[in-house]
Amino acid sequence: xxxxxxxxxxxxxxxxxxxxxxxxxxxxxxxxxxxxxxxxxxxxxxxxxxxxxxxxxxxxxxxxxxxxxxxxxxxxxxxxxxxxxxxxxxxxxxxxxxxxxxxxxxxxxxxxxxxxxxxxxxxxxxxxxxxxxxxxxxxxxxxxxxxxxxxxxxxxxxxxxxxxxxxxxxxxxxxxxxxxxxxxxxxxxxxxxxxxxxxxxxxxxxxxxxxxxxxxxxxxxxxxxxxxxxxxxxxxxxxxxxxxxxxxxxxxxxxxxxxxxxxxxxxxxxxxxxxxxxxxxxxxxxxxxxxxxxxxxxxxxxxxxxxxxxxxxxxxxxxxxxxxxxxxxxxxxxxxxxxxxxxxxxxxxxxxxxxxxxxxxxxxxxxxxxxxxxxxxxxxxxxxxxxxxxxxxxxxxxxxxxxxxxxxxxxxxxxxxxxxxxxxx
Amino acid sequence: xxxxxxxxxxxxxxxxxxxxxxxxxxxxxxxxxxxxxxxxxxxxxxxxxxxxxxxxxxxxxxxxxxxxxxxxxxxxxxxxxxxxxxxxxxxxxxxxxxxxxxxxxxxxxxxxxxxxxxxxxxxxxxxxxxxxxxxxxxxxxxxxxxxxxxxxxxxxxxxxxxxxxxxxxxxxxxxxxxxxxxxxxxxxxxxxxxxxxxxxxxxxxxxxxxxxxxxxxxxxxxxxxxxxxxxxxxxxxxxxxxxxxxxxxxxxxxxxxxxxxxxxxxxxxxxxxxxxxxxxxxxxxxxxxxxxxxxxxxxxxxxxxxxxxxxxxxxxxxxxxxxxxxxxxxxxxxxxxxxxxxxxxxxxxxxxxxxxxxxxxxxxxxxxxxxxxxxxxxxxxxxxxxxxxxxxxxxxxxxxxxxxxxxxxxxxxxxxxxxxxxxxxxxxxxxxxxxxxxxxxxxxxxxxxxxxxxxxxxxxxxxxxxxxxxxxxxxxxxxxxxxxxxxxxxxxxxxxxxxxxxxxxxxxxxxxxxxxxxxxxxxxxxxxxxxxxxxxxxxxxxxxxxxxxxxxxxxxxxxx
Numbered sequence: 001x002x003x004x005x006x007x008x009x010x011x012x013x014x015x016x017x018x019x020x021x022x023x024x025x026x027x028x029x030x031x032x033x034x035x036x037x038x039x040x041x042x043x044x045x046x047x048x049x050x051x052x053x054x055x056x057x058x059x060x061x062x063x064x065x066x067x068x069x070x071x072x073x074x075x076x077x078x079x080x081x082x083x084x085x086x087x088x089x090x091x092x093x094x095x096x097x098x099x100x101x102x103x104x105x106x107x108x109x110x111x112x113x114x115x116x117x118x119x120x121x122x123x124x125x126x127x128x129x130x131x132x133x134x135x136x137x138x139x140x141x142x143x144x145x146x147x148x149x150x151x152x153x154x155x156x157x158x159x160x161x162x163x164x165x166x167x168x169x170x171x172x173x174x175x176x177x178x179x180x181x182x183x184x185x186x187x188x189x190x191x192x193x194x195x196x197x198x199x200x201x202x203x204x205x206x207x208x209x210x211x212x213x214x215x216x217x218x219x220x221x222x223x224x225x226x227x228x229x230x231x232x233x234x235x236x237x238x239x240x241x242x243x244x245x246x247x248x249x250x251x252x253x254x255x256x257x258x259x260x261x262x263x264x265x266x267x268x269x270x271x272x273x274x275x276x277x278x279x280x281x282x283x284x285x286x287x288x289x290x291x292x293x294x295x296x297x298x299x300x301x302x303x304x305x306x307x308x309x310x311x312x313x314x315x316x317x318x319x320x321x322x323x324x325x326x327x328x329x330x331x332x333x334x335x336x337x338x339x340x341x342x343x344x345x346x347x348x349x350x351x352x353x354x355x356x357x358x359x360x361x362x363x364x365x366x367x368x369x370x371x372x373x374x375x376x377x378x379x380x381x382x383x384x385x386x387x388x389x390x391x392x393x394x395x396x397x398x399x400x401x402x403x404x405x406x407x408x409x410x411x412x413x414x415x416x417x418x419x420x421x422x423x424x425x
Numbered sequence: 426x427x428x429x430x431x432x433x434x435x436x437x438x439x440x441x442x443x444x445x446x447x448x449x450x451x452x453x454x455x456x457x458x459x460x461x462x463x464x465x466x467x468x469x470x471x472x473x474x475x476x477x478x479x480x481x482x483x484x485x486x487x488x489x490x491x492x493x494x495x496x497x498x499x500x501x502x503x504x505x506x507x508x509x510x511x512x513x514x515x516x517x518x519x520x521x522x523x524x525x526x527x528x529x530x531x532x533x534x535x536x537x538x539x540x541x542x543x544x545x546x547x548x549x550x551x552x553x554x555x556x557x558x559x560x561x562x563x564x565x566x567x568x569x570x571x572x573x574x575x576x577x578x579x580x581x582x583x584x585x586x587x588x589x590x591x592x593x594x595x596x597x598x599x600x601x602x603x604x605x606x607x608x609x610x611x612x613x614x615x616x617x618x619x620x621x622x623x624x625x626x627x628x629x630x631x632x633x634x635x636x637x638x639x640x641x642x643x644x645x646x647x648x649x650x651x652x653x654x655x656x657x658x659x660x661x662x663x664x665x666x667x668x669x670x671x672x673x674x675x676x677x678x679x680x681x682x683x684x685x686x687x688x689x690x691x692x693x694x695x696x697x698x699x700x701x702x703x704x705x706x707x708x709x710x711x712x713x714x715x716x717x718x719x720x721x722x723x724x725x726x727x728x729x730x731x732x733x734x735x736x737x738x739x740x741x742x743x744x745x746x747x748x749x750x751x752x753x754x755x756x757x758x759x760x761x762x763x764x765x766x767x768x769x770x771x772x773x774x775x776x777x778x779x780x781x782x783x784x785x786x787x788x789x790x791x792x793x794x795x796x797x798x799x800x801x802x803x804x805x806x807x808x809x810x811x812x813x814x815x816x817x818x819x820x821x822x823x824x825x826x827x828x829x830x831x832x833x834x835x836x837x838x839x840x841x842x843x844x845x846x847x848x849x850x851x852x853x854x855x856x857x858x859x860x861x862x863x864x865x866x867x868x869x870x871x872x873x874x875x876x877x878x879x880x881x882x883x884x885x886x887x888x889x890x891x892x893x894x895x896x897x898x899x900x901x902x903x904x905x906x907x908x909x910x911x912x913x914x915x916x917x918x919x920x921x922x923x924x925x926x927x928x929x930x931x932x933x934x935x936x937x938x939x940x941x942x943x944x945x946x947x948x949x950x951x952x953x954x955x956x957x958x959x960x961x962x963x964x965x966x967x968x969x970x971x972x973x974x975x976x977x978x979x980x981x982x983x984x985x
Binding site: 285288 | 557559561563564565566660663664
C-alpha cells in the first residue's frame with residue numbers, strides 16, 4: 001500500500017517505521033524532525049533508518065504535495081495531529097492521487113474532528129474517507145504498543161473503508177482480532193473519555209494520599225490493597241507529584257472545556273486538573289515548609305525530569321514547575337535525568353541557578369536535600385549511605401514513592417513521600 | 426483681611442441682590458447659547474454648569490474674587506511643593522505621586538520624583554511576585570487573597586477605585602482577590618476570618634502614622650488569626666504582612682519585614698493618598714498598567730489645573746461655583762449623584778475629601794471666619810437615590826445643589842441579546858439623569874404634565890407641585906476607565922483646594938478628628954475598670970455603667 005505519514009511527533013515516527021517494516025511504501029512529510037527526534041525510544045530510530053535505507057520510507061516535501069507529485073493512488077494518509085499539518089492537507093486537497101484515500105487521524109483534538117475534516121477539505125470527493133484511529137502508543141514501549149496492540153478502536157463513517165482499514169492493520173492483528181469498528185465520533189470520544197478516566201483515577205489517588213498524610217496512613221499500602229479488588233485493578237493508582245506529558249493533560253483539558261459549556265456541569269474534570277496542578281506544587285510546598293520559607297541560596301538536588309521513565313520528553317513535566325518555584329525563591333537546583341539532559345539544558349539555558357548534571361551522584365554533591373520527580377529504575381534502590389553523607393540536611397522528598405522509607409531512616413535520612421509522610425515502621 | 430471684607434466679595438453680594446435674587450435657574454436656561462456659554466471641555470471630559478444659577482457677570486465677579494484670594498499664586502505654591510499645609514508646616518504633594526517618571530520635581534534641592542518612582546517600582550515588584558504566584562504563604566501555597574487594612578484615606582480611595590474599575594481587574598492564573606476591612610468594631614475583619622484561608626491571605630496594613638488604632642486593632646486580630654494556624658511569627662510576618670506608612674521604624678517595631686515595607690511621605694495627606702503606595706491594592710487588582718493609567722489621568726488634570734488660565738480652568742470654575750452656592754446663594758448641601766453603579770463609593774470618598782478638607786471655621790492664620798465653609802455633602806448612585814432622598818430635593822424646604830455624573834458610553838461593545846438590552850438600560854439611565862436635573866431646575870405641576878397643556882391651572886394640587894429652582898452641575902465622562910476615573914478624582918481634589926483658598930482655610934490638616942480619639946482612650950480605660958464610673962458627664966457615665974452591667978449577659982434573641 002502507498003501511505004503518506006504527516007506529522008513530526010512520536011506517533012508519526014512509529015507509524016511510518018512500523019508500516020514500512022511490513023512492506024508498505026511510506027512517504028513522510030517531516031523527515032528532518034523524525035530523524036532527529038525520539039532517538040531514545042527503544043529500537044525506533046534503528047527501525048526507521050533500516051526502512052529508509054531500503055527505500056520503503058521516502059521523504060516528500062510540502063511543495064511536492066501541492067505540485068501533484070504525491071504518490072499515485074495513495075491508499076492512506078496518516079495524520080498524527082491535524083492542527084500540525086493543516087497546510088499539508090490543504091496542498092493535497094486537489095490532488096488526484098488522494099481521490100480515493102482514507103485519511104487516518106491518530107490523535108484527535110475534538111469530537112467531530114474527522115467529520116469536520118472531510119467536510120472542510122474533501123466535501124466534493126465522495127471516495128475520500130476520514131477515519132479516527134486513536135492508537136495507544138506509550139513512550140518507552142512505542143514499537144511494542146504498535147505491533148502488538150491490546151485493542152484497536154477504529155472509527156469510520158462508511159462501510160467501504162472497513163476492509164481497507166482491516167488490511168492496513170492485518171500484520172498487527174494476528175493472534176486475536178483486536179480491531180473494533182465504531183463511528184469516528186465514538187472513537188474520538190473514547191480517546192478523550194479514556195484520558196479523562198485515567199487522569200481522574202490519578203487525581204483521586206492524590207486526594208487519598210493527601211488524606212493519608214493527615215491520618216498517619218501509608219497510602220502505598222492502601223494502593224496495593226484497593227488494587228486487589230478486581231473491579232478496580234492495579235493500573236493508574238500511583239499517587240505522585242503530578243502527571244505530565246502532552247496528550248493526557250491536553251485531552252483532559254479539552255473534555256473539561258467542552259463540559260464546562262454545559263450549564264449543569266459540576267466541574268469534575270476541572271477539579272481533576274486542579275488537583276494535578278496542586279500535586280505539581282506538592283514537593284515545593286514540602287521543601288518550603290521544611291526550610292520555613294528560607295530557600296535563598298539553598299541547593300536542591302533533583303533526580304528525574306522526564307514526565308515519565310523511558311522518555312526524554314519534559315512537556316508539562318512536574319519537575320519543570322518544581323524548578324521554577326524553587327528558583328523563584330532564590331534556591332539553586334542541580335538536576336539529573338537519565339535521558340532528558342539536553343532538553344533540560346535547552347529549557348533552562350537562561351537560568352543561572354539551574355545546573356544540569358550527568359549523574360545522580362553529581363546532583364547530590366553539596367546539596368541540602370534531594371527531590372525525586374521521575375521513577376527511573378536507577379533511582380529505586382540508591383546508595384542510602386552515600387545520600388546521607390552528601391545531603392547536608394539529610395532529607396529526601398520522594399515525589400514518586402519509589403524509595404523504602406525505613407531504609408532511608410535507618411541511614412539517618414528524613415523521608416517525605418506522597419501520602420506517607422509520617423510513616424515509620 | 427478676611428475675604429468677606431474684600432471689595433470682590435461685596436460686589437458679589439450686590440450682584441446677588443441686584444441681578445440674581447428673584448430669578449429662577451430655569452429662566453437662565455431659556456437662552457439658546459446657555460450650554461455653549463457655561464459648559465467646558467477638557468480631554469473628552471465635559472462639565473456643564475448651565476443649570477447653576479450663574480450669569481456671565483457672576484462668573485466674571487467670581488474670577489475677580491479668585492484673583493483677590495491670590496488663587497493663582499496658591500496654585501503655583503501647591504504645584505511647586507511650598508509648605509502650604511501651614512499648621513503642619515509641610516507641602517501637599519499628592520500631585521507628585523502621579524508625575525511621569527521622566528519629570529523632575531525639585532523641592533528643597535531634592536528631586537522628589539526619584540523617591541516616588543522608587544516606590545512605584547517596589548509596588549511593581551510586589552504585584553509581579555503576587556501575580557505570578559511566587560509570593561507564598563507560610564505553608565508554601567500561593568497567595569490568593571489580599572486584605573487592605575486601613576481606614577479613612579487608607580481605605581476609601583483604594584476601595585472606590587477597586588470597586589469602580591472591577592471590570593478592569595487582571596485575570597491572574599491564581600485568581601487573586603482584594604478585600605477591604607476598615608471598621609474598628611471587628612465585624613468586617615471577623616467576616617474575613619470566616620471566609621478566607623490563612624495559608625493564602627496577605628494583609629496590607631495601611632496607616633500613614635502606623636498608629637491608627639482602628640487599623641492596628643484589626644491588624645492585631647489578623648496576626649492572632651494567622652498565628653493560631655502557624656506559630657512561627659517571623660514566617661507569618663514575612664509572608665503575610667505588608668506595611669504602608671511614613672514610619673519605617675514603627676512598621677519595623679510591629680514586625681513588618683523590611684522587604685515588605687512601602688514608604689509614604691508626610692507630604693501626602695491621607696485622603697489624597699490613593700496615588701501613592703496606599704494604592705497597592707489597586708495595583709494588585711487592576712495591574713500596574715491600569716494603575717499607571719489612573720495616575721496619568723490624574724496627572725492630565727494636574728497639568729490642566731496648574732497651567733490653564735483661571736477662566737478656562739475646570740477645577741477653578743467648579744470651586745468658584747461651589748463658593749457661590751455656599752456663601753451667596755446660601756445652599757447648605759451638596760449631593761453627589763453618579764448615574765453609574767460602579768461609582769457607588771464615590772459619594773463616600775468625596776464626603777471625606779471635601780468635608781475633612783474644608784469642614785473648618787478658622788483661616789490659615791487662626792482667625793475665625795464669618796462665612797460658611799464646606800456644605801454638608803452626601804450622595805448615592807443616582808437611580809437608587811431617586812427612590813430615596815430625591816423627594817426632599819424636589820419638594821422639601823432645603824436648597825441642595827447636585828453633581829450629576831455619568832459616562833457617555835456603557836456596554837457599547839456588547840452585541841449579544843442581553844448586551845443590547847443592557848445598552849437600552851444605559852440609555853434609560855442617562856434619560857433619568859438628564860430628566861432629574863431638568864426637573865429639579867424647572868419644577869412644575871404634575872397636573873399640567875398629565876394634561877400636556879401649557880395652560881396654568883388656577884388651583885394646582887399642592888401635593889403634586891414642584892417648586893424647582895434646584896441647581897446642578899453635570900459631568901460627562903466618555904467612559905469609565907482607569908484614566909477617566911483618575912481625572913474625575915483629581916478634578917474634585919483641586920476643586921476642594923480652590924474653595925479652601927477662597928475661604929482662606931487649610932484643607933490639608935484635620936485637627937477636628939483628634940479630640941474624640943483622646944476621649945476614646947479615657948473612655949476605654951473606664952470601660953475596662955470594674956468599678957462603676959463617675960468620671961464624665963452624667964449621661965456618658967450612665968451609658969458606660971449600663972455596658973458594664975450588660976456585657977456578660979445573654980439577651981432576647983441572642984445566638985451566642
